[in-house]
Amino acid sequence: MVEYSELSEAWEIVRTQFPLAIWETVYVTFLATLFAVIIGLPLGVLLVTGDKDGIRPLPSWLMKLINVVINLLRSVPFLIVIIVVFPLTRLIMGTAVGTAASIVPLTVASFPFIARLVESSLREVDPNVIEMAQSAGADSWQIITKVLLPESVPSLVANITIALTTILGYTATSGAIGGGGLGKIAITYGYYRYKYLIMIFAVILLIVLVQIIQSSGTRLANALDHRLRK
Amino acid sequence: MIRLVDLSKTFTSAQGTVEALKNINITIEDGDVFGIIGMSGAGKSTLIRCINMLERPTEGTVFIDDTDLSLLSKRELRRVRSQIAMVFQNFNLLMQKTALQNVCFPLEIAGAAKKDCEEKARQLLRLVGLEDKESAYPAQLSGGQQQRVAIARALATDPKVLLCDEPTSALDPNTTNSILDLIRDINNKLNITVIVITHQMSVVESICKNVAILDNGEVVEQGAVGEVFAQPKTRAARALVYPESSQESAISLEGQKLIRVVFNGGEATSEPLIATMASRHGILANIAYASTRTINGRVYGSMLLGIEEDKIEKALAFLTESDGITVQEVSDNG
Numbered sequence: 001m002v003e004y005s006e007l008s009e010a011w012e013i014v015r016t017q018f019p020l021a022i023w024e025t026v027y028v029t030f031l032a033t034l035f036a037v038i039i040g041l042p043l044g045v046l047l048v049t050g051d052k053d054g055i056r057p058l059p060s061w062l063m064k065l066i067n068v069v070i071n072l073l074r075s076v077p078f079l080i081v082i083i084v085v086f087p088l089t090r091l092i093m094g095t096a097v098g099t100a101a102s103i104v105p106l107t108v109a110s111f112p113f114i115a116r117l118v119e120s121s122l123r124e125v126d127p128n129v130i131e132m133a134q135s136a137g138a139d140s141w142q143i144i145t146k147v148l149l150p151e152s153v154p155s156l157v158a159n160i161t162i163a164l165t166t167i168l169g170y171t172a173t174s175g176a177i178g179g180g181g182l183g184k185i186a187i188t189y190g191y192y193r194y195k196y197l198i199m200i201f202a203v204i205l206l207i208v209l210v211q212i213i214q215s216s217g218t219r220l221a222n223a224l225d226h227r228l229r230k
Numbered sequence: 231m232i233r234l235v236d237l238s239k240t241f242t243s244a245q246g247t248v249e250a251l252k253n254i255n256i257t258i259e260d261g262d263v264f265g266i267i268g269m270s271g272a273g274k275s276t277l278i279r280c281i282n283m284l285e286r287p288t289e290g291t292v293f294i295d296d297t298d299l300s301l302l303s304k305r306e307l308r309r310v311r312s313q314i315a316m317v318f319q320n321f322n323l324l325m326q327k328t329a330l331q332n333v334c335f336p337l338e339i340a341g342a343a344k345k346d347c348e349e350k351a352r353q354l355l356r357l358v359g360l361e362d363k364e365s366a367y368p369a370q371l372s373g374g375q376q377q378r379v380a381i382a383r384a385l386a387t388d389p390k391v392l393l394c395d396e397p398t399s400a401l402d403p404n405t406t407n408s409i410l411d412l413i414r415d416i417n418n419k420l421n422i423t424v425i426v427i428t429h430q431m432s433v434v435e436s437i438c439k440n441v442a443i444l445d446n447g448e449v450v451e452q453g454a455v456g457e458v459f460a461q462p463k464t465r466a467a468r469a470l471v472y473p474e475s476s477q478e479s480a481i482s483l484e485g486q487k488l489i490r491v492v493f494n495g496g497e498a499t500s501e502p503l504i505a506t507m508a509s510r511h512g513i514l515a516n517i518a519y520a521s522t523r524t525i526n527g528r529v530y531g532s533m534l535l536g537i538e539e540d541k542i543e544k545a546l547a548f549l550t551e552s553d554g555i556t557v558q559e560v561s562d563n564g
Contacts, residue, residue, distance in 0.1 A: 126322070128322045129322050129324060131318075132316065132318060132322035133335075135282055135284060135314075135316040136311065136312065136315070136316075136335065136387075137336070137339055137340065138308070138339045139308060142339055146338065150324070150327070151324060151325060153326060224326075226326050226367040227325045227326070227367075227369050228369065
């Protein structure tokens with residue numbers, strides 16, 4: 001049975017610490033996703049355009065290398081990534097711990113994932129439409145900016161939504177070693193101090209955040225998709 | 231003028247090499263509507279893509295007026311391509327752009343100002359009869375309307391040549407006719423040279439002035455549509471012009487011999503041939519099969535007559551004397 005004193009103590013912690021924790025989780029998630037997209041989007045474009053059937057094929061050894069590196073980065077567990085990029089984090093942020101500092105390992109861990117998502121979005125674009133652009137005299141840059149990217153906007157939005165929810169999950173892990181947010185609260189109170197009520201509440205909030213992001217992302221992707229008759 | 235000179239294209243893959251095009255020579259005059267017809271797999275798509283160098287020919291080259299396209303740099307080639315517009319079987323519209331934005335696309339590529347693009351695009355949408363659809367997305371348009379948008383788009387850069395790759399193959403017969411009318415109109419009004427790739431005889435019949443028949447990567451016949459269709463010389467041409475004639479081999483009549491009568495667009499059809507044969511010579515012909523078509527007001531086609539064996543000589547003599555037809559006895563029926 002949960003005693004009243006336990007409940008009121010838990011509520012006190014929720015009331016004082018959760019607003020900041022939610023804010024930290026949200027801004028870390030969105031900033032890390034933004035930086036991961038900044039790196040991952042061009043990389044994803046390269047994976048499609050540099051392919052041997054792409055609009056500007058690159059040497060096959062280079063493409064193989066890029067693919068291997070992406071797969072390699074994607075297979076490293078996130079906890080290891082955090083530790084491995086410590087020096088990089090310190091270089092960029094001045095410190096390796098803290099909420100803001102956790103953006104660095106999150107970005108490193110998620111840009112290869114984003115690159116793959118972008119790749120799959122761009123591959124959905126009808127090759128015949130790309131041929132049309134070529135027949136109209138478009139160069140590679142114009143094909144990327146006026147055909148590939150604009151035509152795959154709904155798919156990109158849907159895929160970046162998936163990335164957001166995944167990265168939100170990662171923030172809980174980064175909370176374990178210095179990052180802030182709901183994940184940190186869940187671990188500090190729930191795991192280290194056996195305050196399960198707080199842990200459960202933090203987890204419920206994470207679930208709610210994922211639901212909100214996923215449903216608004218899906219709605220946005222549909223709203224942007226003109227292939228649907230509306 | 232467009233000249234394809236000794237053009238060959240070979241595809242090499244792990245499975246071996248495929249000669250898609252063999253030594254093609256075609257000359258297309260300015261303002262012509264030129265049809266390239268062939269069965270699927272004949273090399274039509276490869277051929278039309280060689281004309282704007284989307285496919286590089288393995289040998290030979292393409293001249294547009296006096297420009298040898300195979301000698302151009304990538305940049306120069308892109309500039310020339312804006313003069314050779316293309317219309318596709320599946321329209322290939324940008325699905326996330328409105329009709330107006332789609333028509334603007336080639337102009338944007340060429341670097342025109344947005345305001346000029348839109349003005350020109352509106353004008354072209356009016357030309358293809360879609361002025362009220364400028365803000366519709368392709369998914370909201372019918373197939374025929376989508377092809378109209380694609381045609382308007384192709385005309386945006388005032389091209390000299392319009393390449394049409396199976397432009398009506400994805401459309402129903404009525405829409406096909408309206409799209410063909412539009413292409414004919416464009417050829418008349420704007421004097422754009424049109425090259426149409428198709429497997430549909432009706433397309434060539436209805437809009438083309440000249441035609442080349444492509445079979446297995448080779449041009450087997452070419453010339454004015456009337457001439458080529460009147461007397462298809464090769465097996466491939468006959469199969470295209472009279473697709474039903476492949477059924478002939480299934481026909482055999484007991485105790486009778488078969489005679490093929492080919493109408494060459496002369497006066498033959500104004501005289502009741504079969505009736506005359508019956509009333510004057512007492513030869514009763516059994517029409518086993520017939521397929522005729524009218525091109526430019528003249529009748530072309532073939533007919534397979536079953537005639538009793540003992541009257542066959544008489545029948546042949548009569549038919550051979552008739553004007554405007556050629557006759558041959560069908561031996562072994564195949």
